[in-house]
Amino acid sequence: MKLEAFAVKGLFVSFEGPEGAGKTTQIMLVRNFLQAQGIPCVTYREPGGTRIGDAIREILLNPELTEMKPRTEMLLYAASRAQLVEQEILPALTKGYTVLCDRYVDSSIVYQSIGANWELEEVIAVNQIATGNLKPHRTYLLDLPVELSQKRLQARNQRDRMELKDVSFHSRVREGYLSLAKKEPERFRMIKAIGNIEDIGKQIANDLLDLVKESQANHNF
Numbered sequence: 727m728k729l730e731a732f733a734v735k736g737l738f739v740s741f742e743g744p745e746g747a748g749k750t751t752q753i754m755l756v757r758n759f760l761q762a763q764g765i766p767c768v769t770y771r772e773p774g775g776t777r778i779g780d781a782i783r784e785i786l787l788n789p790e791l792t793e794m795k796p797r798t799e800m801l802l803y804a805a806s807r808a809q810l811v812e813q814e815i816l817p818a819l820t821k822g823y824t825v826l827c828d829r830y831v832d833s834s835i836v837y838q839s840i841g842a843n844w845e846l847e848e849v850i851a852v853n854q855i856a857t858g859n860l861k862p863h864r865t866y867l868l869d870l871p872v873e874l875s876q877k878r879l880q881a882r883n884q885r886d887r888m889e890l891k892d893v894s895f896h897s898r899v900r901e902g903y904l905s906l907a908k909k910e911p912e913r914f915r916m917i918k919a920i921g922n923i924e925d926i927g928k929q930i931a932n933d934l935l936d937l938v939k940e941s942q943a944n945h946n947f
């Protein structure tokens with residue numbers, strides 16, 4: 727897949743953060759906000775978002791599959807992503823839609839590399855193949871301390887295979903996200919995921935609206 731073959735006209739926006747940070751909640755608020763402004767948008771979640779991706783998600787998150795090797799895990803996340811990018815994200819961006827994606831490559835960097843200690847260069851290389859090196863224009867990192875993330879998860883009936891990993895894994899994930907955001911301040915916006923849900927949504931919507939206006943003025947995507 728050669729990215730140059732696609733004329734990307736829409737904005738690609740990813741949402742990242744630990745479990746329970748409020749990504750799904752905020753994506754719904756932002757989608758409603760954009761639609762009210764007449765800005766066409768679509769939403770996806772990873773792993774999943776396609777029939778093949780949803781089947782891979784079932785495998786990845788199945789709490790009974792405790793024998794899964796880190797290499798298998800890393801490749802399955804990338805395979806789901808490859809299908810989503812080519813089948814859904816690129817066509818939507820080409821049509822000028824704003825794409826809101828619940829997790830993307832940064833999740834693999836923090837969970838599979840920083841969390842599970844897989845070689846960073848290899849995770850990056852595999853994901854370059856999976857995505858044709860398609861990167862988000864903006865990434866909102868919803869940051870939440872591990873204890874609060876665990877508390878929000880307690881409300882759920884059952885934990886999935888990733889949620890069952892220990893607290894030190896989830897601490898590395900949080901720290902990993904914070905260091906990624908520091909390395910790429912142009913792309914990342916760090917949002918504190920504590921407090922009034924609508925207020926958090928307004929912070930994101932205001933920043934995104936500026937970005938949409940900027941891109942429309944410059945025609946630079």
Ligand SMILES: Nc1ncnc2c1ncn2[C@@H]1O[C@H](COP(=O)(O)OP(=O)(O)OP(=O)(O)O)[C@@H](O)[C@H]1O
Nearest residue numbers: 744745746747748749750751878919920921922923
């Ligand atoms: N700002 C907030 N304050 C308190 N609770 C919140 C806040 N935002 C979301 N929640 C609650 O936390 C839970 C998790 O929210 P949500 O499903 O949106 O998170 P998520 O980041 O998508 O989680 P996951 O990655 O595990 O799918 C929900 O019960 C939601 O209502």
Ligand SMILES: Cc1cn([C@H]2C[C@H](O)[C@@H](COP(=O)(O)O)O2)c(=O)[nH]c1=O
Nearest residue numbers: 772773803829830833834837838888889
């Ligand atoms: C994309 C992606 C996800 N993960 C992990 C992160 C979560 O624990 C689950 C996805 O569940 P969610 O409720 O939809 O957030 O998978 C990962 O480890 N690597 C990835 O690339």
